[in-house]
Amino acid sequence: MTRRKTFQIGLLALLLLASPKDAPAFGETSRLVFVQGRYEGDWNPRPSALRRLAFELGTRTSIVTLPQEKVLPLDSPELFFYPFLYLSGIGPLPELSRAEVENLRRYLTFGGFLLCDDAGDGAFAASCERELARILPGRPVGRIPSDHVLFKTFYLVQQPAGRTLTRPYLTGVVEGGRLAAVVSSNDLGGAWARDELGSWSFDVVPGGEMQREIAFRLGVNVAMYALCTDYKDDQVHLPFIMKRRR
Amino acid sequence: METFDDWKLVLLTPWPRWVVAALVAAALLGVVLAALGLRKERRLPRRAVLLGLRAVAMAALLFLVLEPGVRHLQTATVKGRLAVLVDGSASMDLPMGDGKATRTAEAAEYLRAVAPALSELEKKYTLEFFRYGEKLAPVSGPEAAVEARDEATDLLGALEALPKGQGGRRLAGVLLVGDGADNAALRDGMTREARERLRALGVSVSTVSTGEGRARDLAIESLRVEDFAFVRNTVEVEVTLSAVEMGTLDVPVALRQEGEVVAQKTVSLGPKQPRQTVKLSFVPDRIGEFVFTVSVPVYEGEATSANNSETFVLKVIRDRVRTLHVVGRPSWDQRFLRTLLRNDPNVDLVSFYILRTQQDQPRASENELSLIPFPVEEIFEKQLWSFDLVVFQNFNYRPYRMDRYLPNLRKYVEEGGAFVMIGGENSFGEGGYEMSPIAGILPVEAVGAAPNESLFAPRLTESGLRHPVTQLSGGPDLTRAAWERLPQIPGINVTRARPGAQVLLEHPHVVAGGQNAPVVAVMEVGRGRTMAVTTDASWYWSMVAAQSGEGGSRHYERFWSQAIRWLVRDPDLTQVRVQAAQRSVPPGTPLAATISARRPDYAPAEGARIEVDLVDAVSSAPIARKILEAGPDGTARVEFAPPGVGAFKVIARAELGGNALGSGQDVIAVRASTLERSDTRARPELLQEIAELTGGGSISSSTRRLPEMRLLEPEVVEVGRSEDRPIWDRFWPILLLAVCLGGEWVLRRRWGYA
Numbered sequence A: 001m002t003r004r005k006t007f008q009i010g011l012l013a014l015l016l017l018a019s020p021k022d023a024p025a026f027g028e029t030s031r032l033v034f035v036q037g038r039y040e041g042d043w044n045p046r047p048s049a050l051r052r053l054a055f056e057l058g059t060r061t062s063i064v065t066l067p068q069e070k071v072l073p074l075d076s077p078e079l080f081f082y083p084f085l086y087l088s089g090i091g092p093l094p095e096l097s098r099a100e101v102e103n104l105r106r107y108l109t110f111g112g113f114l115l116c117d118d119a120g121d122g123a124f125a126a127s128c129e130r131e132l133a134r135i136l137p138g139r140p141v142g143r144i145p146s147d148h149v150l151f152k153t154f155y156l157v158q159q160p161a162g163r164t165l166t167r168p169y170l171t172g173v174v175e176g177g178r179l180a181a182v183v184s185s186n187d188l189g190g191a192w193a194r195d196e197l198g199s200w201s202f203d204v205v206p207g208g209e210m211q212r213e214i215a216f217r218l219g220v221n222v223a224m225y226a227l228c229t230d231y232k233d234d235q236v237h238l239p240f241i242m243k244r245r246r
Numbered sequence B: 001m002e003t004f005d006d007w008k009l010v011l012l013t014p015w016p017r018w019v020v021a022a023l024v025a026a027a028l029l030g031v032v033l034a035a036l037g038l039r040k041e042r043r044l045p046r047r048a049v050l051l052g053l054r055a056v057a058m059a060a061l062l063f064l065v066l067e068p069g070v071r072h073l074q075t076a077t078v079k080g081r082l083a084v085l086v087d088g089s090a091s092m093d094l095p096m097g098d099g100k101a102t103r104t105a106e107a108a109e110y111l112r113a114v115a116p117a118l119s120e121l122e123k124k125y126t127l128e129f130f131r132y133g134e135k136l137a138p139v140s141g142p143e144a145a146v147e148a149r150d151e152a153t154d155l156l157g158a159l160e161a162l163p164k165g166q167g168g169r170r171l172a173g174v175l176l177v178g179d180g181a182d183n184a185a186l187r188d189g190m191t192r193e194a195r196e197r198l199r200a201l202g203v204s205v206s207t208v209s210t211g212e213g214r215a216r217d218l219a220i221e222s223l224r225v226e227d228f229a230f231v232r233n234t235v236e237v238e239v240t241l242s243a244v245e246m247g248t249l250d251v252p253v254a255l256r257q258e259g260e261v262v263a264q265k266t267v268s269l270g271p272k273q274p275r276q277t278v279k280l281s282f283v284p285d286r287i288g289e290f291v292f293t294v295s296v297p298v299y300e301g302e303a304t305s306a307n308n309s310e311t312f313v314l315k316v317i318r319d320r321v322r323t324l325h326v327v328g329r330p331s332w333d334q335r336f337l338r339t340l341l342r343n344d345p346n347v348d349l350v351s352f353y354i355l356r357t358q359q360d361q362p363r364a365s366e367n368e369l370s371l372i373p374f375p376v377e378e379i380f381e382k383q384l385w386s387f388d389l390v391v392f393q394n395f396n397y398r399p400y401r402m403d404r405y406l407p408n409l410r411k412y413v414e415e416g417g418a419f420v421m422i423g424g425e426n427s428f429g430e431g432g433y434e435m436s437p438i439a440g441i442l443p444v445e446a447v448g449a450a451p452n453e454s455l456f457a458p459r460l461t462e463s464g465l466r467h468p469v470t471q472l473s474g475g476p477d478l479t480r481a482a483w484e485r486l487p488q489i490p491g492i493n494v495t496r497a498r499p500g501a502q503v504l505l506e507h508p509h510v511v512a513g514g515q516n517a518p519v520v521a522v523m524e525v526g527r528g529r530t531m532a533v534t535t536d537a538s539w540y541w542s543m544v545a546a547q548s549g550e551g552g553s554r555h556y557e558r559f560w561s562q563a564i565r566w567l568v569r570d571p572d573l574t575q576v577r578v579q580a581a582q583r584s585v586p587p588g589t590p591l592a593a594t595i596s597a598r599r600p601d602y603a604p605a606e607g608a609r610i611e612v613d614l615v616d617a618v619s620s621a622p623i624a625r626k627i628l629e630a631g632p633d634g635t636a637r638v639e640f641a642p643p644g645v646g647a648f649k650v651i652a653r654a655e656l657g658g659n660a661l662g663s664g665q666d667v668i669a670v671r672a673s674t675l676e677r678s679d680t681r682a683r684p685e686l687l688q689e690i691a692e693l694t695g696g697g698s699i700s701s702s703t704r705r706l707p708e709m710r711l712l713e714p715e716v717v718e719v720g721r722s723e724d725r726p727i728w729d730r731f732w733p734i735l736l737l738a739v740c741l742g743g744e745w746v747l748r749r750r751w752g753y754a
Helices: A003-018 A049-060 A077-081 A098-109 A123-135 A188-192 A209-228 A235-245 B017-037 B044-066 B103-113 B115-121 B155-161 B192-199 B332-343 B376-386 B406-414 B462-466 B476-485 B543-548 B554-567 B684-694 B731-751
Strands: A035-038 A070-073 A084-089 A113-118 A171-175 A178-184 B006-011 B068-078 B080-087 B125-132 B136-139 B169-178 B205-209 B217-224 B228-230 B235-244 B249-257 B260-269 B275-282 B288-295 B309-317 B321-327 B347-353 B389-393 B418-422 B444-446 B452-456 B489-492 B495-497 B502-512 B515-525 B528-533 B576-580 B591-597 B609-616 B622-629 B635-640 B646-656 B659-670 B698-700 B715-726
Touching (some): A049 A188, A077 B543, A098 A113, A123 A171, A178 A209, B017 B044, B169 B684, B192 B684, B235 B260, B288 B659, B332 B554, B418 B554, B495 B515, B576 B646, B622 B635, B684 B698
Parallel strands (some): B205 B698, B389 B418, B576 B659
Antiparallel strands (some): B068 B715, B125 B136, B217 B235, B235 B275, B249 B288, B444 B495, B609 B622, B609 B646, B646 B659
16 A cells, blocks of 8 residues: 555545534433432332333434433432433332422422333332322322323324233323323333343233334333423424324 | 662661561451451442452551662663684684685684674673684784684683683673684584583684685595504504595505505595595514604695694514524423423414434334424525524534525524524534524634533623623622522533623633633624523523522523513613603604613613714604713603604613613604694584584674674673662552541441441
8 A cells, every 4th residue: 555545545534533423412411311210119120121212212313312321219309400200110109208209299390200100010000190199289190181292292102002001091190281290001111121132021912013112102202202391282293293193 | 969870669668578578468468358358248349349448558558668769879881791712723724725815814804804893892892802722812902813823723622711700790702713623622523512511601602614615635634553563463554534625536545664665555535435544554573663654645736735644653562572492402401491481471482393313213104203394494584584582402503404594594683683592512613603604693602622511600700790681689699699509500512702792601610712611691793682501401500409499490480581581672671761752742842752771780870971862763864962961860851852744763872981881762753744734624514503502693704794693781780879769758658548448447337347
């Protein structure tokens, strides 16, 4: 190889290296970081679920995520640095302490978002709804209608699905004009989780991989809702969405 | 010897009235008793004689008791007052008809013709001359009464202002000479209230009409428009035109905003439709106070051109701040700002978030996604000027080939728009904006340094201490304390302030280009304003601040709300304000305004030097200048001599201690015509109605004689001494009494009565 060629290749390499590409986000704090809530009990039945969801979010949408979730207790002041909180369990959620209730009340009132994901047969979901009534008294936990913007924040989702189809709807609590908490009984994490070898940790029933895809889409929608709230309800979007829904 | 020229009958009795009444009653009783006593007497002649004698006797007795007499008097006749009112309003300057003399000349000619008749009346009445128009003014004689100058006519007011009794002399009547063109209480004709007021005058008003001819004229009779309008909302101006002796014609009606036509329509007028109302609509695209003029052409031979145009001032205000929020990728910073903007009732939010980039793989067909194309051309070519504020939040413009639209954004700001860029990896230098067409409008410029991700507490600068954007609390000390209590934030785009920008918050440690790197900086660009927030973590001032309990998200909301208000030039946040005393004035009125100046910390700028210019609003030609000093409350009042008809701006610039405080302006319209000059019609029928209601007569001046005036007769009053002469003390009443009483007694005895 002549000196000239070496020089040219080196220059090309330099140019390629210098060519603009998407700069990374400022740091961890400008990314979407999932926080998993820790409590007394089996608080992490689906260990890799959030990591997988973060990955899917990062590849499917413009949201920039931190791959590794954080784990924090429910009475931690550090929660306020991470407005997306994920709670999961198989058995009932134990009654929260006063400090946890007050912390979560403040957290949700001032902008935090909570996703409760039942990985069992519904007991966890029911207990979450019970605790939400303590955390946000006077704000009833209600069924989220199928035409709610949550189901069209990114994907057009007809019906919620997870690893199972235990309940064909989601419930939630509204605070300050937005959904502050969403409760799923269908084990979303079970559909998202992958083992160390890269295989899906759980089969999805009864719909199989198609249903798993819907679970991911719902996860993306939930994250998108947490960040954009009712953006997709803006007037400018309506004609497009109506047309696609036909 | 005193001479008496009048007399009257009087009663000279010293008895009090009740005694007199009792005596009269007793006399009557005497007659009644006699009648009762004679009721059985069938012979009528006897009854009549006896009753008659009794009655005459009682009458004679009363005569003696009441002591009637004759009072001889000296009297004099007091002249009544006759008020002669002559119309001195501007409408009297109009001709009686084409080529004829003015109404004023006609009135003068009329008064000369009836002068002998008036002189005859002076034998019984004192003539008092007045000129009326806007007000009633006494004048020395008929020559002084004839002068057309008042800019309004108030007939009823003039009649009510007449002195009714002067030195005991009452008003015997009124002679009113004029054209009847009232524009006060009688403007819309004889209402019930007007009728009551005329009747309450208690004096007859006779009228002489001097304006029956119809002068050729096209006029803007009236204009209806609201005092204020919302920007980007249709405004309607209702114009009523009237044509007299103009024949049939199509009249173009134009509405101009400071010289530029904003609406135009053509109206057909003719003998069958001499009045027409037309609505002109337009949509104001800027906020502020503006002078508008409605005009029609001046045709040959018109009686006056003063009523062919009319000016008004319209204040255009913002209804809501229409905000465009463009976001490069969803983030918590975007989410908290969106929540704030959506919850603000004063903000009309339009958002476009890039939810998916070219590199992203949604693994779904378009039909399964709710995504829409980003309408770059629609927004940045067509709709941009409909927004009051544009926010770019971590937005990378390059994938959307927006280079050709960014010049529009620069122009939009220069022409008065507001723009904010919020930090992130796609903003400022990192986003390639330094080389873009909008580099020059940003308050910060790139320095080539990478973003700094470490936690820091932004520091308030001296400018930030006073600037409304960063005022978190009342006063500088509380504001500084509030900022210091807010949580630290991570990450800024490292930049430096552009020349002309004001840095309000800075990084305490990171230095760029020899200065601490700005966190919040603002700048005036042309007529617009821009702001740079070089962090993507201002949301910490909401959510993280809420955790510590420091007022929750209050400071975050206040910071952004104040920023929006300042960016869109909320009048309450300007340092120099000009407020005209009146926005629309008649011709000849001085133009007055109050200027208020505030220091950068918004305290009153006592002692500030204020330069005030009066300029033509259309041509911007300077007309006058005054230099004032602000008082302790930071205000100063200015008055300019009447500049003539047109639209004018009062522009004030203030400085304190050599530092400019800013400028402000307001507009004033000097109307081309008053109501007096715009409606040229004479109203002889109104004068006739006034005469009929008050019992006077009505006539046209062309007859050259006085109308039938029903004047009150002069009063006759007693003067000097009087003399009483009794008539009761003659012999005959006593004789009559004796004869009647005696005769009755004799006849009763002869005829056998007891």
